[in-house]
Amino acid sequence: MKExxxxxxxxxSSAVRESLLKQRPVTLWLTGLSASGKSSIAYAxxxxxxxxxxxxxxxxGDNLRHHLNSDLGFTAADRKENIRRTAEVAHLMNEAGLIVITALISPLCSDRQMAREIIGAQRFLEVYVNASAAVCESRDPKGLYVKARRGEISEFTGISAPYEVPDNPEFEVDSESDPVGLVAEKLYQHLAGQYFPK
Known part of the structure; x- marks a missing residue:
């Protein structure tokens, strides 16, 4: 078919878009446990x-599952496909010149590496939103940890499924002690130094 x-x-060209928008496109891939603060940081x-x-x-991640990825469940294969589709969308948005911020648990290093390859290493910043499982469980704004402990949710990351901490993320933020606004400011300053042409 591809033939x-x-x-x-x-x-x-990309150069024309960068000149018009006064920015270089990049994807910040926020990864961390459920309730680590990924979505709050992303929107801030x-x-x-x-x-x-x-x-x-x-x-x-949650919003995408209401629409683009509404046909996917939470099996290992479906979670991988969720990440693949998200990375493809991020790639297209980067091609349009936008800065993209993703907020997905994306627990496996191999899946995050797949996302990096789809988006392109030069446009991919892995951001580890670091909060311990205990702190995330104490927050539990959606009640998911409670359901997982009861056995109502199987394969729940941090309880019954693994989370692989990034080996060498481009950026790591401490969402246990730093407020959301401060984390967003730190990420902005990082971007300003590299992705906003003078």
């Missing part, structure tokens, strides 16, 4: 970027 397909190149950073005149968009 009948042709890749069409557009007339607008998006708001901060937009206030500074930068074009960004959040791809939140």
């Amino acid at each position: 009948n397909l042709t890749w069409h190149f557009g007339a607008v 950073l998006e708001k901060l970027l937009l206030e500074k005149g930068k074009c960004s968009f959040v791809l939140d």
